[in-house]
Amino acid sequence: MDNLLSVFSYSFMVNALIAGALISVCAALLGVILVLKRYSMIGDGLSHVGFGAMSIAAALGLSPLSIAIPVVTISALLLMRISINSKIKGDAAIGLISTGALAFGIIIVSVAGVNTDLNSYLFGSILSLSDTDMALSVVLCAVVVLMYIVLYNKIFAITFDESFASASGIKTGIYNSVIAVLSAVTIVLGMRMMGALLISALIIFPALTAMRVFKTFKTVSVFSVIIALVCFFAGMMISFWLSTPAGATVVAVNIIVFIVFSIIGFIKTR
Amino acid sequence: MSLLKCENVTLGYEGKEIVSNISFELNKGDYLCIVGENGSGKSTLMKGILGLIKPYNGKIEIQSGGVGYLPQQTILQKDFPVSVNEVILSGCLVKHRFNPFYTAGDRKAADEAAKKLELYDLKKKCYQELSGGQQQRVLLARALCAAGELLILDEPAAGLDPIITNELYDIIDNLNKNDDITVIMVSHDIKAAIKYASHIMHIGVSSCFFGTKEQYLTTESGKSFLGGDTNG
Numbered sequence: 001m002d003n004l005l006s007v008f009s010y011s012f013m014v015n016a017l018i019a020g021a022l023i024s025v026c027a028a029l030l031g032v033i034l035v036l037k038r039y040s041m042i043g044d045g046l047s048h049v050g051f052g053a054m055s056i057a058a059a060l061g062l063s064p065l066s067i068a069i070p071v072v073t074i075s076a077l078l079l080m081r082i083s084i085n086s087k088i089k090g091d092a093a094i095g096l097i098s099t100g101a102l103a104f105g106i107i108i109v110s111v112a113g114v115n116t117d118l119n120s121y122l123f124g125s126i127l128s129l130s131d132t133d134m135a136l137s138v139v140l141c142a143v144v145v146l147m148y149i150v151l152y153n154k155i156f157a158i159t160f161d162e163s164f165a166s167a168s169g170i171k172t173g174i175y176n177s178v179i180a181v182l183s184a185v186t187i188v189l190g191m192r193m194m195g196a197l198l199i200s201a202l203i204i205f206p207a208l209t210a211m212r213v214f215k216t217f218k219t220v221s222v223f224s225v226i227i228a229l230v231c232f233f234a235g236m237m238i239s240f241w242l243s244t245p246a247g248a249t250v251v252a253v254n255i256i257v258f259i260v261f262s263i264i265g266f267i268k269t270r
Numbered sequence: 271m272s273l274l275k276c277e278n279v280t281l282g283y284e285g286k287e288i289v290s291n292i293s294f295e296l297n298k299g300d301y302l303c304i305v306g307e308n309g310s311g312k313s314t315l316m317k318g319i320l321g322l323i324k325p326y327n328g329k330i331e332i333q334s335g336g337v338g339y340l341p342q343q344t345i346l347q348k349d350f351p352v353s354v355n356e357v358i359l360s361g362c363l364v365k366h367r368f369n370p371f372y373t374a375g376d377r378k379a380a381d382e383a384a385k386k387l388e389l390y391d392l393k394k395k396c397y398q399e400l401s402g403g404q405q406q407r408v409l410l411a412r413a414l415c416a417a418g419e420l421l422i423l424d425e426p427a428a429g430l431d432p433i434i435t436n437e438l439y440d441i442i443d444n445l446n447k448n449d450d451i452t453v454i455m456v457s458h459d460i461k462a463a464i465k466y467a468s469h470i471m472h473i474g475v476s477s478c479f480f481g482t483k484e485q486y487l488t489t490e491s492g493k494s495f496l497g498g499d500t501n502g
Contacts, residue, residue: 157360167339168364215396216353
């Protein structure tokens with residue numbers, strides 16, 4: 001028990017737990033929308049853009065968020081637009097942008113000799129969370145949760161059937177843009193802890209896991225948040241005890257829970 | 271009084287005209303089938319009526335409290351986690367300006383639509399577990415929640431087997447005759463169009479016909495249909 005509570009005696013750990021939990025909630029809620037709209041890979045693409053932006057910020061000696069948030073937000077809006085216009089083109093465009101940004105970032109980091117460890121950008125580090133991250137996470141989480149609750153019915157209508165929603169007078173373009181911007185901020189805040197290569201797992205896994213067992217939009221939304229939180233805390237504890245990398249451990253727990261839910265779902269439908 | 275009035279309407283995408291100079295009028299209780307070849311502009315005209323695209327020319331006037339739209343199903347809906355009730359209720363959003371939540375009235379309207387289409391017992395069921403015909407009925411119920419007096423259906427029978435297709439056509443026919451709901455249906459199925467519709471619009475590459483079913487049967491394309499052989 002002492003061992004369990006000792007986690008909280010480290011202030012960086014408390015920071016990471018609070019900010020990480022809030023970001024997990026945002027990622028899970030936005031993930032439900034993105035996964036169902038077949039936009040899962042946008043999250044992956046954006047995190048790579050975030051990596052590129054952060055390496056530029058580090059090379060210029062600026063604060064990483066001041067560059068990454070605007071750059072990733074603009075990319076999110078662009079990617080969303082491309083995906084709406086044409087499916088195949090969108091798919092390829094994401095691959096293009098994400099690998100391009102990654103390559104660019106790696107070159108900058110190695111040429112400029114940035115003293116931040118490349119590893120911590122790619123695979124995340126719980127030590128990197130500042131008080132600003134904390135504050136931003138609280139604001140972001142409040143915005144996302146509030147938006148999800150207040151606009152829940154409209155979000156459902158747009159996710160399920162965009163043509164019907166726009167025929168009903170819902171301004172789908174605005175909602176899609178809002179979702180893109182919130183996803184961008186979630187990814188930038190989350191990638192410092194989870195790593196550029198792993199952050200999209202927080203978006204994709206909880207929604208997919210919940211969908212194995214739950215079959216209504218409401219239950220999927222609620223349980224993807226619960227799953228995200230359970231996986232996050234379990235992953236952080238395990239990483240603390242076994243000294244494994246935090247981001248990767250959270251993803252590993254997500255995989256295990258996904259497998260368990262898949263089996264439950266399989267048994268239920270038989 | 272006319273429910274829908276199109277005057278010299280020209281529609282298209284990105285500066286390209288697809289249908290030009292269409293004029294017609296529908297009264298309450300009419301049943302219009304829009305037929306024509308692929309790419310002739312059926313869907314474009316429908317989107318214009320729905321207000322999803324703005325006409326380059328002319329004007330479209332609708333005197334209805336709301337339009338019930340039944341779009342074609344998309345692939346991503348097939349495995350969407352959602353209950354029948356959640357889908358039907360979302361039709362009520364059209365009446366919401368500021369209140370983001372459903373009201374008791376909405377729930378009642380959704381229940382009534384579900385009962386009308388024999389979906390009430392399936393209310394709690396998951397959409398993805400329904401058959402194709404049942405799914406289409408759910409989407410029709412959602413359209414009913416949104417509809418004042420006008421239903422716009424985009425190829426409602428696409429992908430359904432013949433028996434289910436006939437059932438669906440009978441349901442739509444019932445709504446038209448018994449509930450006095452005006453129906454506009456975009457369809458490939460000229461046979462069904464002639465059986466059920468009161469008015470027919472045939473959009474061709476060069477010409478466009480609008481009139482009652484009886485008038486249509488005297489035209490070239492109508493005659494070719496009566497002759498038995500048609501590639502419509």
